[in-house]
Amino acid sequence: MSDVVARSKVQTVTGPIEPGDLGKTLMHEHLLIDLNPPRVRNDVPDAERRDTVIEACDCFKLNWNQKSSPANFRLHDLGVLTRELREMRAAGGNSLVELTVGGLEPDPEGLVALAQASGVHIIMGCGHYVDEYQDPANTSRTVENFAAEMIAQLTVGAWGTTVKAGIIGEIGCQSPWTEQEKRVMRGALLAQQHTGAALNVHPGRSVSQPFEVVDFVRACGNPTSRLIISHIDRTLFERDDILRLADTGCMIEFDLFGWETTNYSPNPAIDMPNDGVRLRLIRALLDRGHLEQVLISHDICMRSRLCHFGGHGYQHIFANVVPLMLRRNFSQAEIDTILVTNPARLLTLQ
Numbered sequence: 001m002s003d004v005v006a007r008s009k010v011q012t013v014t015g016p017i018e019p020g021d022l023g024k025t026l027m028h029e030h031l032l033i034d035l036n037p038p039r040v041r042n043d044v045p046d047a048e049r050r051d052t053v054i055e056a057c058d059c060f061k062l063n064w065n066q067k068s069s070p071a072n073f074r075l076h077d078l079g080v081l082t083r084e085l086r087e088m089r090a091a092g093g094n095s096l097v098e099l100t101v102g103g104l105e106p107d108p109e110g111l112v113a114l115a116q117a118s119g120v121h122i123i124m125g126c127g128h129y130v131d132e133y134q135d136p137a138n139t140s141r142t143v144e145n146f147a148a149e150m151i152a153q154l155t156v157g158a159w160g161t162t163v164k165a166g167i168i169g170e171i172g173c174q175s176p177w178t179e180q181e182k183r184v185m186r187g188a189l190l191a192q193q194h195t196g197a198a199l200n201v202h203p204g205r206s207v208s209q210p211f212e213v214v215d216f217v218r219a220c221g222n223p224t225s226r227l228i229i230s231h232i233d234r235t236l237f238e239r240d241d242i243l244r245l246a247d248t249g250c251m252i253e254f255d256l257f258g259w260e261t262t263n264y265s266p267n268p269a270i271d272m273p274n275d276g277v278r279l280r281l282i283r284a285l286l287d288r289g290h291l292e293q294v295l296i297s298h299d300i301c302m303r304s305r306l307c308h309f310g311g312h313g314y315q316h317i318f319a320n321v322v323p324l325m326l327r328r329n330f331s332q333a334e335i336d337t338i339l340v341t342n343p344a345r346l347l348t349l350q
Contacts, residue, residue: 005155005195010347011166012095012121013111022121023094025343028170028200028230028255028297029314031081031114031122032107033100035073035301037132044070054303056310063261063304072303078113080308084315085118087307091318095121095343097297099170099200103133108163123347125200126153126165127188130172131180139180146187147194154195154349166347168192168199170230173213175204182216189220196350200228200253203235205267210235214248224249226346228295231255233273234264239284246290251346254278255297257321258305258312275321279328286334294338295346296321 009016034041036049052071054062061067075081085096100106108124115122127150128134138146152158153165171188173181185201192199199222203209210229217227228251236242246252260274273281278296285294296317300306307313312320317339325335 005197005349007196007349009349010121010123010344011154011164011349012115013108013124013163014115014122017121019344019348022340022344022347024092024318024339025095025097025347026088026093026297026314026317027097027228027295027343027346028253028299029096029098030100030104030299030301031075031085031096031098032105032110033075033301034105036070038103040070049074050076054309059304059310062302064263065265073301075301075303075306078110078117080306081114082117084306084308084313085114085120088314088318089118089120091315092322093120093314093318095123096314097123097125097167097200097343097347099125099167101125101170101172102128102135103172104129106159108158108161112163123166124158124163125167125169126150126158127168127171128184129170130174130202131178133172134180134184138184141183143183143186143190146184147190150188150191151194154191154197166197166349168195168197169228170200170202172202173204173209175206175209177204177209177212185213185216186220189217189222192222192226198226198228198346200230202230205235207236207241210245210250211248214245214250225251226350227251228253228346231299233259233278234267234270237270237273239281242281243284243288243290246285246288246293249293251293251295251342252285252290253295253297254282255295255299257296258298258300258316275324276328279321279325279330282338283328283330291334291337292342295342296338
């Protein structure tokens with residue numbers, strides 16, 4: 001094993017590749033994950049989270065919280081996921097960033113199996129999710145200890161395997177931001193300085209939190225150009241706020257494409273935008289000169305969003321959103337920048 005960063009390469013779960021081989025890339029997804037909070041995992045038998053059948057006709061009720069099922073928040077079936085990834089490839093996608101980190105039951109070897117079976121390049125994240133999901137032992141760990149762990153995950157192997165991560169994150173934050181989460185973030189920023197990896201942040205659900213993260217990153221001396229703020233679609237809703245965030249130089253990630261239901265259960269106070277609204281906000285960013293700061297994805301972490309269970313799947317952006325973009329007067333060059341050029345630049349280790 002080599003304790004070295006593959007400089008100028010993209011580190012996939014099956015090994016380093018040339019940036020030019022990445023192709024069209026989804027920058028924020030989950031393939032193998034348990035999104036149930038630890039308190040639910042402790043109360044619900046593993047078999048119920050793993051084996052409960054989700055019918056296609058359940059999707060609408062699940063997405064509107066008429067029904068609830070812990071099984072909906074666990075993705076684990078390699079056969080189903082392989083078919084989903086092959087469908088993504090058939091629709092024109094080539095690569096996928098998988099951001100299941102500490103607290104969400106990451107499975108590096110499972111990702112290798114999926115990459116090999118599907119032919120999709122998978123880039124794995126590293127680090128830790130929000131405070132509630134973290135191992136209680138993390139409270140006694142230092143910033144330097146978190147940094148060393150993430151550096152090792154990028155250079156040696158993650159979660160007890162020899163499978164290397166290729167990006168840091170998604171690093172979990174809340175609003176208000178907890179001291180524990182700030183320690184993890186400081187560790188992530190140190191790891192970024194050592195490895196040159198991009199950093200993906202899961203911001204808290206308040207308008208101020210993405211700006212707080214940017215200020216924190218700047219204060220630590222790290223570049224905003226390699227900072228990806230996720231979940232813009234559920235965090236910032238006003239055009240001026242989104243433009244103001246883009247003006248800081250960070251990457252703006254609309255990663256809930258396909259979620260066209262108004263209801264957003266983690267924050268019922270908001271109205272989730274549909275894909276058409278997302279594209280109008282992206283067009284505003286492009287008109288302001290921020291094309292090279294835009295990323296898109298689906299952030300699939302529930303069975304009800306997979307094609308197999310009646311959802312849109314990882315194929316949606318390539319099969320449906322790209323044609324919609326062309327109809328809405330996005331140029332092919334703009335689309336390629338968002339799906340190919342921007343991901344390749346960020347995923348290339350510096």
